[in-house]
Structures are given as C-alpha cells and as structure tokens.
Amino acid sequence: MHSNTFFKVAFGAALTALLAVNSIAEAPKFKDGDRICFIGDSITHQGGYHTQLLLFYATRFPHMRLETWNRGFAGDSAGGGVKRYPWDIAPLKPTIATIMLGMNDVGRHLYAEGKSGPEVKAQRRKAIDARNDNMGKLAALLAKDGTRIVFITPSLYDQTGNQKSEKLFGVNDALKACAEADRKLAAQYQAGLVDFNGPMEAINRAGQAKDPAFTIVGPDRVHPGAVGHLFMTYLFLKEQGVSPTVADMEIDATRNAVLKQGNCEISKLSTIGGAVSFTCLEKALPFPVDPTSEKVLKLVPFTKELNQETLKVSGLSGGDYEILVDGKPVLKTTAATLKGGVNLATVANTPQYQQALKVRQLITDRAVIEGRKLRLLAQVEHLFFSDLKERSPEIERKYLDEQLATMRKTEGIWNRYRIGVIEAYLKLLPEKAELEKQFARLSNEICTANKPSAHLYVIRPAR
Numbered sequence: 001m002h003s004n005t006f007f008k009v010a011f012g013a014a015l016t017a018l019l020a021v022n023s024i025a026e027a028p029k030f031k032d033g034d035r036i037c038f039i040g041d042s043i044t045h046q047g048g049y050h051t052q053l054l055l056f057y058a059t060r061f062p063h064m065r066l067e068t069w070n071r072g073f074a075g076d077s078a079g080g081g082v083k084r085y086p087w088d089i090a091p092l093k094p095t096i097a098t099i100m101l102g103m104n105d106v107g108r109h110l111y112a113e114g115k116s117g118p119e120v121k122a123q124r125r126k127a128i129d130a131r132n133d134n135m136g137k138l139a140a141l142l143a144k145d146g147t148r149i150v151f152i153t154p155s156l157y158d159q160t161g162n163q164k165s166e167k168l169f170g171v172n173d174a175l176k177a178c179a180e181a182d183r184k185l186a187a188q189y190q191a192g193l194v195d196f197n198g199p200m201e202a203i204n205r206a207g208q209a210k211d212p213a214f215t216i217v218g219p220d221r222v223h224p225g226a227v228g229h230l231f232m233t234y235l236f237l238k239e240q241g242v243s244p245t246v247a248d249m250e251i252d253a254t255r256n257a258v259l260k261q262g263n264c265e266i267s268k269l270s271t272i273g274g275a276v277s278f279t280c281l282e283k284a285l286p287f288p289v290d291p292t293s294e295k296v297l298k299l300v301p302f303t304k305e306l307n308q309e310t311l312k313v314s315g316l317s318g319g320d321y322e323i324l325v326d327g328k329p330v331l332k333t334t335a336a337t338l339k340g341g342v343n344l345a346t347v348a349n350t351p352q353y354q355q356a357l358k359v360r361q362l363i364t365d366r367a368v369i370e371g372r373k374l375r376l377l378a379q380v381e382h383l384f385f386s387d388l389k390e391r392s393p394e395i396e397r398k399y400l401d402e403q404l405a406t407m408r409k410t411e412g413i414w415n416r417y418r419i420g421v422i423e424a425y426l427k428l429l430p431e432k433a434e435l436e437k438q439f440a441r442l443s444n445e446i447c448t449a450n451k452p453s454a455h456l457y458v459i460r461p462a463r
Contacts, residue, residue, distance in 0.1 A: 028148055035092060036067070040101055045070065090141070097150070103154055153196050153198070154178050194236050
C-alpha cells in the first residue's frame with residue numbers, strides 16, 4: 001500500500017473517533033476584538049501552532065481584528081504560569097486564554113532507565129498532582145478575570161519511537177493523566193478543550209507500525225517540528241468547527257448564470273465565444289501551507305476540511321481549458337474537471353495565494369520578534385528577577401553577572417542554556433523599545449495586507 005494511503009486509512013478512522021469523543025465542549029471560535037493569550041512552555045514558546053492559527057484567521061477572516069500574544073516560556077510549568085500570571089498575563093486583559101502545560105511538570109527524569117519502586121511511583125504521582133493543582137489555580141485566576149478558557153492537553157512525548165535520544169517510557173502516560181485532569185477542569189469551568197495528546201499518539205502508532213522511524217514529534221521526543229505544529233493547528237481548528245470554505249464559485253456557462261457565490265461576490269459575468277469571464281470579490285484568502293510542514297497533508301485531510309477555494313463551471317464544450325486570473329494563466333484543466341470543480345486554494349500562482357504568502361511573511365516576522373526576542377527578555381524576568389526584593393537596572397545587572405559567574409563554574413545542559421539566555425538578554429535589552437514598536441507595526445500591517453480585492457477570472461479554451 002502506498003504510504004500516503006496507508007496513513008490516511010490507518011489514521012483517518014482513529015482521528016475521527018478521537019475528535020468526536022475527547023472534547024467536553026467545542027473550543028470557542030475566536031471573535032472580532034478578541035485578545036488571546038497562548039499560555040504554555042517551550043512548545044508554545046516555539047510559536048508554531050498558534051502562529052499558524054493566527055495565519056488561518058488572518059486569511060480566512062480578514063475583516064476580523066484579533067490581538068494575540070505568545071505566553072509560552074521554555075522550561076515553564078503550571079506552577080510557573082501561576083507565578084507569572086500577575087505581570088505576564090493579567091495586564092493584557094485577555095478575552096480568551098489557551099493553556100497547554102505539563103511536559104515540564106511530570107518529572108521526566110523519574111522515568112529514566114532504572115527508576116522504579118514505591119518511592120519513585122510516589123514521586124511521579126506527587127508531580128502529576130502538583131501540576132493538576134496548579135492548573136486549577138491558573139484556571140481560577142483566568143476565570144476570575146472573566147477570561148474564556150481553552151484547555152489543551154499536553155502534546156505527545158514520543159515514548160515509542162526509535163529516536164537516538166533517551167527513551168523515558170511512561171512519560172506520555174503521565175501526560176495522559178494530566179489530560180484527564182484537563183477534561184475535568186474544562187467541565188468545571190465550562191471551558192473548551194482541545195486534545196493534542198490523543199490524536200498525536202494515534203498518528204504515531206499508525207506511522208510507526210509501518211515505519212519505526214516515523215514520529216509526529218521530533219528527535220528529542222518532546223518538541224514537535226513544523227509538521228507536528230501544523231497538525232496541532234489542524235486539531236485546534238477542527239475543534240473550533242471552522243468552515244472549509246475560502247470561496248465557493250459556481251457558474252453555468254450555458255445559461256450565463258451564477259449558481260453559487262459562497263463567501264464571495266460575483267459580478268460582470270459574460271459567456272462569449274466559448275469563454276467565461278467574471279469579476280469576483282472573495283471574502284477570504286487561501287491558507288498557504290509552508291513547504292516545511294506540507295507533509296501533514298499526507299497524514300490528515302487538511303485541504304479538504306479546511307482549505308477549499310472552489311471554482312465550478314458547467315456547460316462548457318469538451319476539451320482543455322485554461323484559467324486566467326487578472327490576465328495571468330494560473331491553471332490548465334479540462335471541461336469535465338471544471339464541471340466537478342477545481343480547488344484554487346492550492347494553486348500557488350494565483351494573485352490571492354501570492355497575497356496570502358505576504359501575510360504569512362508578516363506573521364512570521366512578527367512571531368520571530370515576539371518568540372525569539374521579546375519572550376526571551378521576559379523569560380529572564382521570570383527566571384531571575386521574580387524573587388528580587390528590590391529592582392533597578394543596576395541591581396538586575398549585578399545579579400545577572402553573579403549568576404553568570406556561578407553558572408560558568410558548573411557543567412550541565414541547563415546551566416549552558418541559562419547562560420545563553422542571559423547573554424542574549426543583555427544583548428537584546430537595549431533594543432526592547434524598538435522591538436515593541438516593530439511588533440505593533442507588524443500587527444497593524446497584517447490587518448491591512450490581508451484584505452482581499454476583486455479579481456477578473458477568465459476560463460477559455462486552452463491555446
């Protein structure tokens with residue numbers, strides 16, 4: 001069986017079942033004016049899935065204004081989310097907050113080879129209980145401030161793949177216990193719930209049954225790559241129940257009639273000399289899937305279920321036809337295919353797709369400034385300054401210098417990571433005000449660049 005067919009057959013039924021039964025409530029759709037915080041650890045800090053969500057909303061709902069913030073921190077926990085809530089989340093006054101935490105809470109080291117016995121089991125249970133308790137505290141803070149909550153179950157720890165990194169078997173079982181607690185919290189707060197863990201585990205099982213090297217996560221078993229993040233975006237959007245329709249255009253050339261204009265406005269229809277022409281103002285842009293994540297299209301029906309820009313033309317003479325948009329040839333096809341409909345959302349040389357690419361670039365630039373720079377500055381606040389009794393630039397610099405001197409005397413991955421964070425912080429700090437201006441400017445540019453314009457369509461016999 002071809003690998004694409006295998007994955008779709010093996011995973012399709014499982015995915016459908018999981019999406020049907022795992023959510024207590026459909027995740028609320030974002031609304032115009034929403035202020036959204038994505039709270040989490042390094043997987044959220046990476047920015048992948050929620051940057052793709054922003055891109056989807058910017059292209060699908062271009063007249064909707066959303067304000068979004070990355071509130072992930074590498075290495076953070078549910079307790080850390082509670083601790084930083086007053087200064088990192090509450091001041092933004094979010095109307096919606098998503099929470100995905102747990103990967104750093106469950107004590108992954110407790111599942112290393114050789115770790116066993118009643119004492120270890122008790123430590124594992126204590127770690128899960130502490131995480132769930134802090135998730136409740138974080139939810140209570142958000143609810144008190146009137147924020148709508150969407151719980152996201154922790155993404156997958158790949159404990160079954162054959163990656164070279166150490167296999168800490170049992171970690172994902174601990175994350176599934178966290179997911180069960182999230183379901184209970186979602187019921188308690190009448191909140192939305194999106195399950196990442198279950199579908200990610202299901203797709204891993206299906207993939208690894210065919211190829212042991214398959215993973216929806218990555219080489220470290222923790223952090224998803226581009227494919228995993230777009231898969232998570234897909235799961236989130238499916239729980240929101242968004243429509244697949246970018247635009248739905250249907251023309252009867254025989255009757256010179258518009259049969260359908262879904263999410264678009266068609267005018268100036270003409271059928272002369274075997275050619276059809278019309279002007280269409282589509283109310284959305286297609287979703288441009290990045291080449292780094294397009295493998296997800298082989299795993300789930302993303303295009304069919306979320307990205308349909310349909311053009312149907314009946315009543316044409318048989319033979320080959322070409323579609324031109326604004327005078328530019330974009331697709332060669334046949335009368336029979338046009339009668340059934342073509343999906344222009346995946347045709348990269350249309351002007352609307354090219355416009356969507358520009359929107360994607362602006363969103364990517366914004367995500368880089370936020371995730372790699374502004375969040376790093378805030379991360380140092382979280383890691384090093386939160387317990388200082390007095391604060392001033394001089395006190396903070398002295399404290400960081402002392403921390404650097406101590407850490408440079410000690411080996412270890414965590415120390416090397418923190419040294420890098422502090423050094424990057426010191427370099428970026430003088431640019432903070434300018435970075436904030438760039439972030440605001442890009443946010444505004446996105447809301448201008450994503451506005452659709454009318455295009456002239458011509459469907460004519462191929463030359």
